[in-house]
Amino acid sequence: MTRKYKVLFLCRENSARSIIAEALLRELAGHRFDAFSAGPEPAARVHPCAVAQLRPGISDLGILSPKSWLEFTGEWAPRMDLVVALDESVDTRHAPVFPGEPASCTWTFADPLAHDIAESERARVFEKVFWQIVRQMSAFIELPQYATPAGAVATAVIPALSASSQRVTTCDA
Template structure:
């Protein structure tokens, strides 16, 4: 049996960026990764624009929900192989200690939930952020330490615009 890597995505409200990253990693490489997401101030529900971005290509939206990062800090919590912060407020110096002290990195995306945004601007930011996360998740999947797929499995692809941003190193 091949090891499944556990990745935790963090974002303040866990209603958009981290949820999108969790869903994409699960959809694109769920046979090699267990994806989770959480935040320090979880929202009551997923942001509707995040659901709209995910609905066309994600097979199981029902497993997604905002969660507190405290769910991942106890002795019983799954031991992560990587923690990815998706906003400045949840970076390594703000995040709690996770069991096993997993390595962490930061992916910087503009907050599409910012105040004083017109709905059309918010929709544009969600679309841009979605494709940035697609590229980052794809780059993570292809990192050498995670690249070997079990025999008989192929990695799904989502067609994205050109230009791949720099991906963090997981170690």
């Protein structure tokens, strides 16, 4: 029996993109991966638009919460195999040192919480980013290096994929 790969997703507030990525990896391939998420400035709660995107298919939303990335830097922290930054403000140049020297990569997605997005457009932007993360995650879990035992993880830089969807969800900020 091989152990699961441990993957940490990073995003500034850990309330949207990284939460979505954590939930999707757990749901799509939880038998092969332990998924975590964190950020340098964790929000007080998961953003309602992120919950709205996840609600139709994610079984355990109750375990999702914003966390500080410092929770993953101590001796007691789980040893990650891969750290994925979901925006450039939290990539390896800005992130703390994580125990075990995990591989790292950056998947850049638009920030659905950006201040220049009109509130009337926010749900649409969340949906677009959600589907981009779904496509990226689907490609990620199919990578050959994740079919081998954990510990043989190679650094993989995977470009962000664009996507669109017909599903419409709403959220209340």
